[in-house]
Amino acid sequence: MNVSVFSTEELHQAFGIEMSSVEKMGAGAGWGRVAPGVTSDPHQHDEIEMFVVVAGTGWVAFDGRRVRVEPGTVCQFEPFETHVIENDGDVDLVFFDLYWRDPARAAESAAAGGTRRRFHERPVFVFSTPPTPNGDLHLGHLSGPYLGADAYVRFQRMRGTQAWHLTGSDDFQSYVVDRARREERDPARTAEHYSAEIAATLRLMDIEVDQYTVTNQDPDYREGLRGYFSKLVGSGAVTVQETAALVDAETDAYLYEVDVAGGCPGCGGATSGNICEECGEPNTCADLADPRSGRSDAPPEQRRLPRFVLPLHEFGGEVADHHRLGRVPARLRALAERVFARGRLDIPVTHPSDWGVPPAESGAAGQVIWVWPEMSYGFLHGIEALGGRLGRTWQAAAPEQDWKFVHFFGYDNSFYHAVLYPALYRLAHPRWNPDIDYHVNEFYLLEGGKFSTSRRHAIWGKQILRPETVDAVRYHLALTRPEERRTNFELAAYTETVQRVLVDGWQGWLNDLGARVAGQYGGTAPDAGVWTPEHTAFLNRLGIRLAALADSYGQDGFSLNRAAAELDGIVADTRRFAEAEARTAQLAGWKDEARTAVALELAAAQLLARAAVPVMPRFAARLAEALGKADLASWPAQVELVTPGTRIDLEQQSYFAALPSDWPPAGGVQA
Structure with a gap:
């Protein structure tokens, strides 16, 4: 003993x-x-x-x-x-x-999902970063948070999860003020215009949004935000302090974000104010090397101004604990380590401006709540607004421990989402330990350079998205989106994907399969007959593809790059199988084996339809219809044969279309 x-x-x-x-x-x-x-x-x-x-x-x-x-x-x-x-x-x-x-x-x-065994039993709120309404969405935007969040939610719903996609327009950004100034109209009109354009582009992309919050128009948003900010102040951590700031020497304008640039205090590279797009580290503008004003040619002046300030350096332990709870990619954990290694980082959370929501507290007259801390409240507000429509009692002021958050964003937003927001949530809601998964994408380049409106270097969603092109666009973006490294959109590569992979490959196989079913089996699905070892091996390969797709769409291993490759793998495997089986398909002594091979090809087509739903919902629906209305509402547990006798209508279907001959439009690929 x-x-x-x-x-x-x-x-x-x-x-x-x-x-x-x-x-x-x-x-x-x-x-x-x-x-x-x-x-x-x-x-x-x-x-x-x-x-x-x-x-x-x-x-x-x-x-x-x-x-x-x-x-x-x-x-x-x-x-x-x-x-x-x-x-x-x-x-x-x-x-x-x-x-x-x-x-x-x-x-x-x-x-089953590792750290999230109860994932499918909880309300799952999937957020794509609210876009700034200072312009429409181009392919760089669409390839990242928005396509990712949409495909994620579609798959989770097929698995029976209560999942919703939430986003909106981030109206109070300083970038809206800059755009309004250049367009000579007020920020509210500018935000309203581009918010509507963004929502329309998302619809063209077949991106379904369950809650789209327009922050300047929501009647309850301002007061809810003020209440949230008051909790931050009431914690005793967020206080008014006089800290160094930059102002324009000629206009006396306060400089931050779009209005100032210089050397990043983290990596030393060129950056705009407040965040470095390259390394992801924050700056306070006053700590930029060789700062340059965007409002005049005069060197900026440094002054001490009173603002509400968060001593972020005091929350390194809390953020590290948060990063142990959910899915946090290594690059975000490394970013947090670099940020907290600085020793001290006082982050102003209000800025002088007449565009935004002023805090209820005194001490920073003429200032508004900085839009990035504001966004942490916006997620909670979106849940409450969604709940109101669904008949749920979700409250932004009382987040529930059972809530599961999933965030999709670009790496340049990583500091805010994965470092700043956990600290703010701890202050505003001390008893809430938010369970958050993070999915981050890198920059998507266009022909080797960054998407840029000013340089007329962009492909806007409305230029390329049509009912006949949307599935091909979604597939190519899924295949090439910048998940762990920067990738590049090339028009020639997109055209090749459409023609070689989708038209010649997928559509060619499906049309040929339809012709064989029509010619040999009267246009209905045959029942499987005698099975050979090659047949069982092929069925096993399809099962492996199904498992790989579930992993690629799933909460732990999510990757649309891999999912798109696996979808094409189904077709490539099946075409090789069909070519091999064709050698005996017309021999009288092998008819029972031949119909098994065709039944397996139809099973592969049905698997393709069901597995393509998250990435290519229109294609999936049309293919399912051609296969006798295959079930698209649930994720398949295994590869299934099409019910014998089902009417098959694959022969004449056209699923994909190349870009029109007059594309790109006159004047280039710029809106």
Whole structure:
């Protein structure tokens, strides 16, 4: 017999609490102690783990749930299930810990979503960064957050998840003021115009948005934002301080964001005010090297101005804990480490301006809440507005622990989303531990250069999107979008994708399959007959493609690059299979095997229709109709044969269209 008695002398720091090890238990074992007021670090691992509480009371949080624990409570966690133990009592919370490896359970858990085993049971709010209404959306914009969020939500709904896509127009950006100044109209009219244009482009792209918040027009937005900001001030962390700022020496205009440029204090490269697009690190404008004003040719002057300021450097631990809870790509974690390595970073969260929402508090007259901290409230406001239409009681002022956030944004917005917002949420809602997954994209280039309105170097959504082109555009952008590195849109490559992959490849195979079904089986799906080893091997390959697609669309491994490649892989595998089977298709002695081969090709076509829904919804719907209305509402659990006798109408279908001969339009690819 092996006996272990709890001993404080054997405890050491681990996971933010105190732990010990017990040997010779047949599994990993130890004692844990959580002091009053202490919470363990969020963490997950490949072992199954069991807590047996023997003293004290508190909470165990896992995957959006909080469970009360007391002596006699036993909690078991599956592999990769994020968990936290918290002591809110007055005495030590003591538990016995057992953990062991089960490779099969670990593999099953990873395939099911790993750290998010309850993902499909929770409300999932998927946000694409609210676009700035200072212009319409070009392919660079569309390829990133908007296509990503749309495909993500479509797949999650097929899996039975309650998922919604939320975005809107970020009306109070300084970039709207700059555009209004150049167009000689007021910011409100400018924002209203471009917000409507953006919404129209999203519709052309078949991007479905469940909540589109127009911040300057929503009647409840301003007061809700003021209330949120008051909570930040009420925390005692956000205070009015006189800190260094830049002003234009000739016009006396306050300089930030679009109105100032210089050297990044982080990487040393060229940057605009407040954020560096290259390294992602923030600046306060006053710390720019060799700053240049956008309002005159005079060198900017540095002055000390009173503004509401957040001492962000005090929240490194909280942000690190947050990054252990959800899906946070390594590049975002590395960015946070660089930011907090600076030692001190006081971030002004109000700026002098007459465009925006002034805080309710005094002390910074003539200032408005900075639009980037504002956005953290905007996400909560969007949930409340969506809930009002759905009959849900969601409240921006009282976020719920069960909410799951998924953010899609470009890397240049990473600091705000993954560093600043977790700190703000901790101040505004101390008892809420937001569970957020982050999906970030890099820059999408156009013919080797950045998309640029001023240089007439852009392809706008409205120039290329038509009912007959939208699926091809969505597919090519999915295939080439900049997920982990910068990628490049080339018109010649897009044209080749449409012709070689989609028209000659996919459509050519489907038309040929339809002709063979019509000629050999009277236009209806044949039943499978005799199976050969090649048939079972092909069915297995389709199953592998299905699993890879589920992983590529899923919450942990999301990648539209891989999903697009897997969709084309279904067609490539099937064409090779069909070419091999054609050698015996017309031989009288192999008719039973031949109809099995055709039945498997139809199964591949049906799989293509169902698996293409997140990326190419129109194509998927038309192909499903041609296959006898295949089910597109749910994700397939396995590859299925088309019901024998189903009417098949593939032979004459045209799914994709090349760009018209007069494209690009006269004057180039600029709106």
